[in-house]
Amino acid sequence: xxxxxxxxxxxxxxxxxxxxxxxxxxxxxxxxxxxxxxxxxxxxxxxxxxxxxxxxxxxxxxxxxxxxxxxxxxxxxxxxxxxxxxxxxxxxxxxxxxxxxxxxx
Numbered sequence: 001x002x003x004x005x006x007x008x009x010x011x012x013x014x015x016x017x018x019x020x021x022x023x024x025x026x027x028x029x030x031x032x033x034x035x036x037x038x039x040x041x042x043x044x045x046x047x048x049x050x051x052x053x054x055x056x057x058x059x060x061x062x063x064x065x066x067x068x069x070x071x072x073x074x075x076x077x078x079x080x081x082x083x084x085x086x087x088x089x090x091x092x093x094x095x096x097x098x099x100x101x102x103x104x105x
Contacts, residue, residue, distance in 0.1 A: 001039070001040060001043045001047075001052045001053065001054060002051070002052070002053045002054075003053075003054055003055075003056075004022070004053050004054065004055040004060070005055070005056075005059060005060055006059070006060040006062065006063050009055060009060065009063045012053060013053065013078055013081070014078075014081045015081055016051065016078065016080070016081060017080055018050075018051065018079070018080070019049075019050040019051070019077060019078070019079050019104045019105070020050070020051040020052075020053060020077070020078045020079075021039075021042075021043075021050055021051070021052050021053070021075065021076070021077050021078075021101065022053050022054065022055055022075070022076045022077075022078065023035070023036070023039045023052075023053070023054040023055070023073070023074075023075055024054075024055050024057050024064060024067070024069045024072060024073065024074040024075070024076065025054060025055070025056060025057065025072060025073055026056065026057045026058045026072050027056065027058040028058070029072045029073060031072070031073050031089075031092070032072055032073040035073050035075075035092060035094070035097075036054075038094040038097065039052070039054070039075070039097065042097060042098060042101060046101055046105055049105040050077075050101060050104060050105055057069060057072065067083065071088060071089050072089070073088075073089065073092045074086055074087070074088050074089075074092065075087045075092050075097050075100070077100060077101075077104055079104070084104070085100055085103070085104075087100060
């Protein structure tokens with residue numbers, strides 16, 4: 001799972017090809033921390049079909065705002081640089097994330 005920052009987000013995600021899942025999280029976000037092990041598990045399970053990346057919005061606030069990430073956690077799927085679906089806050093459960101992944105693989 002690749003850790004993104006404000007310099008790598010655009011080349012890796014917005015100029016990336018195929019399906020990319022981005023886990024937007026923050027330093028003080030408890031739900032983000034509890035979700036991370038599940039996302040890592042999904043990256044091991046589905047990593048050959050979809051790219052998994054994460055972005056700490058505390059360190060890349062402008063990137064998050066540019067992607068309309070206003071609350072956390074956010075799990076988003078991009079296809080060829082365009083956001084196609086996202087799960088926000090309470091909807092970002094391990095079950096919903098896996099169901100969303102399965103739609104795109």
